[in-house]
Amino acid sequence: EAGVTQFPSHSVIEKGQTVTLRCDPISGHDNLYWYRRVMGKEIKFLLHFVKESKQDESGMPNNRFLAERTGGTYSTLKVQPAELEDSGVYFCASSQGPEKQYFGPGTRLTVL
Amino acid sequence: GQSLEQPSEVTAVEGAIVQINCTYQTSGFYGLSWYQQHDGGAPTFLSYNALDGLEETGRFSSFLSRSDSYGYLLLQELQMKDSASYFCAVRSQTGANNLFFGTGTRLTVIP
Numbered sequence: 303e304a305g306v307t308q309f310p311s312h313s314v315i316e317k318g319q320t321v322t323l324r325c326d327p328i329s330g331h332d333n334l335y336w337y338r339r340v341m342g343k344e345i346k347f348l349l350h351f352v353k354e355s356k357q358d359e360s361g362m363p364n365n366r367f368l369a370e371r372t373g374g375t376y377s378t379l380k381v382q383p384a385e386l387e388d389s390g391v392y393f394c395a396s397s398q399g400p401e402k403q404y405f406g407p408g409t410r411l412t413v414l
Numbered sequence: 415g416q417s418l419e420q421p422s423e424v425t426a427v428e429g430a431i432v433q434i435n436c437t438y439q440t441s442g443f444y445g446l447s448w449y450q451q452h453d454g455g456a457p458t459f460l461s462y463n464a465l466d467g468l469e470e471t472g473r474f475s476s477f478l479s480r481s482d483s484y485g486y487l488l489l490q491e492l493q494m495k496d497s498a499s500y501f502c503a504v505r506s507q508t509g510a511n512n513l514f515f516g517t518g519t520r521l522t523v524i525p
Contacts, residue, residue, distance in 0.1 A: 335512060344418075344517045345457065400445070400505055401462040401464075403459065404459065405456040
């Protein structure tokens, strides 16, 4: 069974630029989550999709962040325009039920 | 608000037993999870407790006391490969699956 995959693994951009992160969940998982870990701090929830619908986006920091999930399959997270404080590791996770979430390897975003 | 507290660092000897504690304060509670993360890797699910008591999975066990808002992860027969960060996480909202994570405990296993 293929795990959760994320692309790119690393991204270095300048402040003001746009970056799009992609997540491919495990096939058959209706639940897809985005989390972020800023240097040395806890992993913070950003949002949760059930199929193509946003179930909970209470963790999205501001309107510079836009997440989509096309057809209930892969998801993208766009940051536009990027700010310095957006640097961190962005994790995607998927699950069938609520108990066990499978995480991807993350995208390390550096905003200069 | 919500908060989870766990020790920032723990060091233990190979072959020994170590316990990592987690206390939480949340407006609701539906379960406590534990995840392991090696440097540069993905968080990996270890265990989930929704009810009081001990859950055992091989060398790892997890305990929950809802009345005390407390849980712990117990690692037995420590191996060098167990050196990693361990996060407790709470699912606190009905109808929502999102996890609220602690800041993690860095476990170092020494020979």
